[in-house]
Amino acid sequence: MVSAPARGSGALRSSSAPTVVRPRDAVTAERPRRDRREVARATLLAALPVLSLIAVVVGWDAAVRLEFFSDRLLPAPASVVHAVAQMYSDGTLFVDATASFRRALQGFVVGSVIAVVVGTLTGRSRVARGLLEPVIQIVRPIPAIALVPLAILWFGIGEESKLFLTSLGVFFPVWVNTHAGIAATRDDYLRVAASLGASKLLTFTNVVLPGALPSVLTGLRQGIATSLILIVAAEQSGVTEGLGFRLDQARLFSQPDRLFVCLAALGIVGALADQLFHQATRRTVRWAKEQS
DSSP states (O other): OOOOOOTTOGGGOOTTSOOOOOHHHHHHHHHHHHHHHHHHHHHHHHHHHHHHHHHHHHHHHHHHHTTSSOTTTSOOHHHHHHHHHHHHHTTHHHHHHHHHHHHHHHHHHHHHHHHHHHHHHHHHOHHHHHHHHHHHHHHTTSOGGGGHHHHHHHHTTSHHHHHHHHHHHHHHHHHHHHHHHHHTOOHHHHHHHHHTTOOHHHHIIIIIHHHHHHHHHHHHHHHHHHHHHHHHHHTTSSOSSSHHHHHHHHHHTTOHHHHHHHHHHHHHHHHHHHHHHHHHHHHHOSSSOOOO
16 A cells, blocks of 8 residues: 655645645735726826816817907907906906905805795794795795896895895705705604603704704705805996906906906806815715715
């Protein structure tokens, strides 16, 4: 009988045998390549906004150079940059942007506060809903811009009419979302809170309000854009500073380069305000699913 060679015997080893890569080694070797692909993908995604803006500017410049549009209607990017330099050097751009942002902020704060209070009442109280909701639903479809003559008639051409228009326009999107968020509170949550002996105030602050906060913040985010839209219409009369006023002046004097500067300033201010609010609310509502 031939005995089997002992374990570890050199007779079973061959110097010419190929090296077998174990699965763990394969994963380790693949990881750096996967990490590089993820870094490249993240870099590309981060660069997409810049690339899109560059593409728009290049296409814009090409359309003007090839005379697809007259420079009286669509100024070249170089002309807009020159107008930015002029308006920045004489302080016009900063003064107008500051004035418009101040008016929009005032209207946003006033309209949002009233909307949150009224939305809470109509969302929680059937009596308040029956009294207030019909009036709100009738007035809500009326464009705020259509109320400009009425605002001037009631408040004149001063700052009061602009505050009225902006706050009224902000009120409706904030109210809709606040009302929906408050009214959507699940009854079983309320019953559990009542069974634990929670008071109405404690139930509201610890159950109703946290559940409705994502909807409220969505309405506030919409209100930011609405305030900037309406302040442009409100500044068409009765002021001597503001982006809306400067837009109207550029139209009257056929200055398309300055008109585009004002439009770009409105877009930049609105985008910055929206992103700042979005980043702040992401940290505020940690339990809500992020919706971009």
